[in-house]
Amino acid sequence: MTGRWGTAVAVAVAMLLGLLAMAPVFAAPTWAAPALLAVVAVSGSGALVRAGVERLGRGDTVAGEVAVPVVQVLALLTVLCGVFAPGRLLVGVLPTPGSTADLLGVLSSGFSEIREQVTPAIPLDGLVALTALLVGTLTLVVDLVAVGARQPALGGLALLVLCCVPVATTTGDVSLLVFLGPALGLATLLWADQRLRLAGRQRSGPGAFAGTGVLPAVRTGAVAVLAGLLLPALVPTLAEGSFASGLGTGQGPGVSSTGTSLDPQAALRGQLTQPDPVDLLRVDASVDDPAYLRAVALDQYTEDGWEIGNLGGSEPTDGAEELVPVPAGVPTREVRAQITAEAHDDRFLPVFADLQSVSVDGGQGGDWRLDPASGTVFGRDDARTPGRTWDVVSEEVRPTDDELAAAGPLAADDPVQQAYTQLPALDPRVTTLLGQLVDGAQTPDQRVRAVFDFLTDRANGFVYSLSTAPGTTGDDLADFLQLRRGYCEQYAGAMAVLVRAAGVPARVVLGYTPGQRQPDGTRVVTTADAHAWVEVYYDGLGWVPFDPTPLSGGRAVDLPWATRADVAAAQASASPAAPTTAPAGPSAQLDRDDTFTPLATPQDTATGVPWGRVGAWAGGTLGALALLAAPAVARAAQRRRRLRSGDPGSVWDELLAVADDLAVPVRSTGTPRQLADDLGGAAGPGVSPALLVLAGALQADVYAPAGAPARDLAAPAREVDRALRRSAGRRARVVARLLPPSLVADVRGWVTDHLPRPRTART
Structure with a gap:
């Protein structure tokens, strides 16, 4: 999973860099926020779903692979409905059939706006919605190829689509951003491709970043960036021209x-x-x-x-x-x-x-x-x-x-x-x-x-x-x-x-x-x-x-x-009485001291996407994300509370919860020394002194007479905690933070303890 997380991040970064190619297409930058949200929604939802299905042991199954694009499509639909059709969302966030129909209407208007505008275009709702849909779809394709099929370099071909839009629609010189942004994105995917292929080889020490094959990828990316800088001077531009008209002989509207x-x-x-x-x-x-x-x-x-x-x-x-x-x-x-x-x-x-x-x-x-x-x-x-x-x-x-x-x-x-x-x-x-x-x-x-x-x-x-x-x-x-x-x-x-x-x-x-x-x-x-x-x-x-x-x-x-x-x-x-004026023309000798300077002022263009709507949807989305983050927040609070108490029983409860979160095998019953041996086997021999201190404190708490002096157990407990997390894989660490199984077990136990027990009939 470590390689997939890195590749997913590389896909998101590459697509965000590729968005720079769209800058010349619009007259104002307000198109960028919905497109950025589309990239984050597709990449982020794909990474989270893959983490979940692998946690359940279904990462290599057909159902697990199908679940990823399905959730990504739903995440993209949620973003598009939230920004462009928020009127009929469920709890202000989730799309409904009504909001989906409204979104289709906005997208339909976008096709009309394409025929009604020239570049740089006013970022009206329909055009921006189509742009966000295009960017989200490309992100989905790149994610499936790069992360799902483990072919990041092949996924870079989709970045060419982003280059084609401004090249085919703008008049005159094409900005460097059109080539430079996607070139940097391609370099990122090439780096991810080499890192993925070299997984398990030369992954430790100072050569982890620049291992065999990674430096060639970096060099290839540098060549791509250099090409991005030079191609605008060599490639002929395509005049947009669909609404153009001439002033000269025989050409005109x-x-x-x-x-x-x-x-x-x-x-x-x-x-x-x-x-x-x-x-x-x-x-x-x-x-x-x-x-x-x-x-x-x-x-x-x-x-x-x-x-x-x-x-x-x-x-x-x-x-x-x-x-x-x-x-x-x-x-x-x-x-x-x-x-x-x-x-x-x-x-x-x-x-x-x-x-x-x-x-x-x-x-x-x-x-x-x-x-x-x-x-x-x-x-x-x-x-x-x-x-x-x-x-x-x-x-x-x-x-x-x-x-x-x-x-x-x-x-x-x-x-x-x-x-x-x-x-x-x-x-x-x-x-x-x-x-x-x-x-x-x-x-x-x-x-x-x-x-x-x-x-x-x-x-x-x-x-x-x-x-x-x-x-x-x-x-x-x-x-x-x-x-x-x-x-x-x-x-x-x-x-x-x-x-x-x-x-x-x-x-x-x-x-x-x-x-x-x-x-x-x-x-x-x-x-x-x-x-x-x-x-x-x-x-x-x-x-x-x-x-x-x-x-x-x-x-x-x-x-x-x-x-x-x-x-x-x-x-x-x-009518001789009428005043006469001399004709004004280039042949007339005009006695003027000054010459009027032609004016050329920048055009003030309107924007189409209301920021208030984006902000409202973003607020609702943040609320939903806050609900998703609630388990991690509750688990962190529980950890602080246990370590702050200094009670040996609470400290050991925390260590056993960490072991549960990280899937570290620990026997269900045993003496403090035996539990310490189980944790030491997973954390490494470097934490044996800390584990001995914790085991001794637990034994003293159980067997020593009342009034024995208390010891500070927070420091050794944190040392063991860090060692356990270092020894675990990245996927296990992420799951332990976001979806801690120990918290689910605690909730299940609390519900079991507080539910009324069914009465049994006496015979």
């Missing part, structure tokens, strides 16, 4: 292969270039000039382009009102509409901005949820738009120019400011251009207007085109700003980047223009109406749309607060 959905995995250009537009939606709105239909917001910009962020903190839409709160005192316009899907087939539901309520009818399966941060309504599981009709109520924000101009900058630590101004390092050409457009002394609205006017002024040479020439800078954004030719996604993406770099929160939104009005008053939205625009956050006003793309054919939505520069110039020329 857009549609599926059928062209009937706005899917961030495909290209928006696909809808716009279809030879025959396809009718997607029919809109019956309460106003004659409805705004854009929002499908999804792209709120993360990386070197690969704009991406949809994590749809975290989603809320069900059924029966909910004021889904997107509107700031108080801001002018709004209520818009009610019924939208019907014709050829539209997507999991993102097109709705108007500032959504207050939505009711979805028809279709099969799934549910619809809102991500409040992005305003995106999306379907979970198999929920999609075909065959559905949805009624929406919106309170569109309609700010005035004065309100926009009066809006001040957000605080540097404001979550919106941090999340929506985050940028990677930009091409120097882009920052140089930005320095010509804006400066740090301007208000947020002035910076936004400078960028918007630059992109919408025809004097600056921007042209709308679905056919773009390849750039030469190697950077999609710089290429577009140099060639000044592209379609809506490139215009919107460029403006959002420049506005962010100017220190104002911004994001790109995908959706549709309101389509063409029909004779019956409804509007038909086709694939040709697919569009991208920008939303800018103003303090006190919320998200305000801007559209820098030069649309034609009456497709553009009238935004009174965001009149294009070319339109404003035409209006100014038609």
